[in-house]
Amino acid sequence: MSLFFDQVYAVVQMIPPGRVTSYGAIARYLGHPKSARMVGYAMNASHNRPEIPAHRVVNRNGLLTGKHHFPGSKLMQQLLESEGLSIKNDQIIDLNNFFWDPNTALPPIEI
DNA sequence: CACCTGACCGTGT
DNA sequence: TACACGGCCAGGT
Numbered sequence: 001m002s003l004f005f006d007q008v009y010a011v012v013q014m015i016p017p018g019r020v021t022s023y024g025a026i027a028r029y030l031g032h033p034k035s036a037r038m039v040g041y042a043m044n045a046s047h048n049r050p051e052i053p054a055h056r057v058v059n060r061n062g063l064l065t066g067k068h069h070f071p072g073s074k075l076m077q078q079l080l081e082s083e084g085l086s087i088k089n090d091q092i093i094d095l096n097n098f099f100w101d102p103n104t105a106l107p108p109i110e111i
Numbered sequence: 112c113a114c115c116t117g118a119c120c121g122t123g124t
Numbered sequence: 125t126a127c128a129c130g131g132c133c134a135g136g137t
Contacts, residue, residue, distance in 0.1 A: 002134090024120050027132090033120080035132050040118035045134090059119060066118030 008042040009049065011102050015056040018083040019100035020092060022060045029102040031109060044069060055079040062092035
């Protein structure tokens with residue numbers, strides 16, 4: 001597996017419960033601001049890694065774009081709601097209150 | 112081997 | 125304010 005994917009997984013595992021972040025924010029933190037799609041691709045490849053809370057990664061609008069990749073059509077929403085978030089029309093309500101940005105929450109990547 | 116697609120995002124008009 | 129488009133790159137057809 002590529003180093004980039006492993007770095008993505010490392011960041012996703014650091015998302016606190018009840019908080020979410022975006023594909024682009026992770027890509028930017030890893031020094032690849034234009035590789036947001038690769039983050040989504042990494043999530044797609046994370047199915048055999050149960051410890052990756054992929055449901056805490058949404059797009060920049062708070063839309064649950066990856067929900068169709070979870071078993072059942074409402075699992076992603078249910079997981080988030082069980083952590084205290086509100087979702088309507090597949091979109092997180094009041095995203096700003098729950099957004100967790102690795103670029104500010106974590107120290108910069110060393111050298 | 113070439114082409115297409117996808118859990119995205121920032122920029123330009 | 126809204127839409128179009130290029131960049132990114134792995135994997136399937």
